[in-house]
Amino acid sequence: MPRIIFHIDVNSAFLSWIATKLVLEGKPDIRLVPSVVSGDPSDRRSIISAASIPAKKIGIKAAMPVSMALRIDPSLVIVQGDWEWYKRCSESFIALCRSYSPVLQQFSIDECFLDMSLRCTPENAVEVATRLKDEVKQQLGFTVNVGVGSNKLLAKMASDFEKPDKVHILWENEVPDKMWPLPVGDLLWCGKKTQERLNAYGIKTIGQLAALGMGSLTRLVGQKFAQQLHENANGRDESPVETEIQEAKSYSAERTFPQDLVKPADIDRALFYVASIVAHRIRRDDFRASTVSMFVKYKDFSMAQKQCTLDQPSDVTAVILNAARRMLSETWDGVTPLRQVGIGVSKLTHESAIQMSLFEDPKMEYYREWDRQYDEQAARAEDARLLAYERKKQPNQDPVYVVLREVKSGKKSPPE
DNA sequence: TCTGGGGTCCTAGGACCC
DNA sequence: TCTGGGGTCCTAGGACCC
Secondary structure, eight states, rough: OOEEEEEEEETTTHHHHHHHHHHTTTOGGGGGSSEEEESSSTTTTBBBEEEEEHHHHTTTOOTBBBBHHHHHOOOOEEEEEOOOHHHHHHOOOHHHHHOOOOOEEETTTTTTEOOOOOTTOOOTTHHHHHHHHHHHHHHHSSSSEEEEESSSSHHHHHHHHHOSSSSSEGGGGGGHEEEEEBGGGGSTTOOHHHHHHHTTOOBBBBBHHHHHHHHHHHHHHHHHHHHHHHHHHTTOOOOOOSSSSOOOOOOEEEEEEEEEEOHHHHHHHHHHHHHHHHHEEETTTTEEEEEEEEEETTTTOOEEEEEEEEEEEEOHHHHHHHHHHHHHHHHOOOSEEEEEEEEEEEEEEEEEEOOOOOOOTTTTTHHHHHHHHHHHHHHHHHHHHHHHHHSSHHHOOOHHEEEEEHHHHHHSSOOO
């Protein structure tokens, strides 16, 4: 039996979703004019997270700085994102897709794969895909592309062909016609660096990559990646549609400052802020982390990173923060302005730490109590945020930010 | 024009053990 | 005294995805 895989991809997801919300409020449809969604439009460092088709036509793309887009079109419509709304749109979207097949893999907030092998035939696949696409548009108010193929790679490549609101087919025997003429950078997993490397070697199209000998390819990109690229360029992909939700393997939080920072107190406050976020998230998900990493970004975008292993896995803000502080002092010269700081945790476990050490930091009880209060306040702030959202008030207060404000005002001090 | 935030996986070298 | 090789863990760094 042939495999039939759908890849469904929301067109300019964040922009489409905000547009449906504005339309519901009786406002003009921003999809019809050059428009973009960005984080905080007033922040000079914010970048575009999605662009409308008219905006794309004049050269405005996702990940472009807002200031650059405004230079292209000073009358560009800029709207602020709304994560609460995104989440609701995403849930409705995934639920509707799931009604077509339970074998669903969510690939990101706005993309999923469906294994349709038992639900349609190669002959009526286009018809079924079109029905799904139209049903999303009618019921949810935004458009999707559906790619249909004999594996996940081909389905994903197909959904990328022409947008928006389209169904495309890419069976394995169509690979030479439909996929090989495309630039090699269009191939999934062939990003900027790999593309440059292949171009420099004279490989411009996916077809040329498919014909390249393994020896040369291995020398260019390493053995494992070479095998994957070679298989993919030939349209082959055996990977199944994974219905199990994978547990997170790492958590991280980072903040870019409005201006580059050099004052140790400012930087320490930011470090505390990201430590609070990361530690709160792992406690929420009942994890403890064995590895803590700290990273900084400088003015020129170069990065420095350091990681360390804790004596025992921890979910305590102060433990993570103090490890990050130590690594920062070992990494940063104290003079060069920093653009960003971040903290990550990995090597996660659900096991409770065994608190047998006679040498446990006597402050640990205080630290835990501090975290407990933090979690309580964050939960209250989250409830208040949702309530305000339902009442259509400003919904954008990040719960952890509320706690941070108390830190700033001196009502709550960061753990030493 | 001046570049966010959150993830995954792979590689390579050094330390250490057997 | 000097030698080999495999396995595992750790860290640093780089690539990709949305």
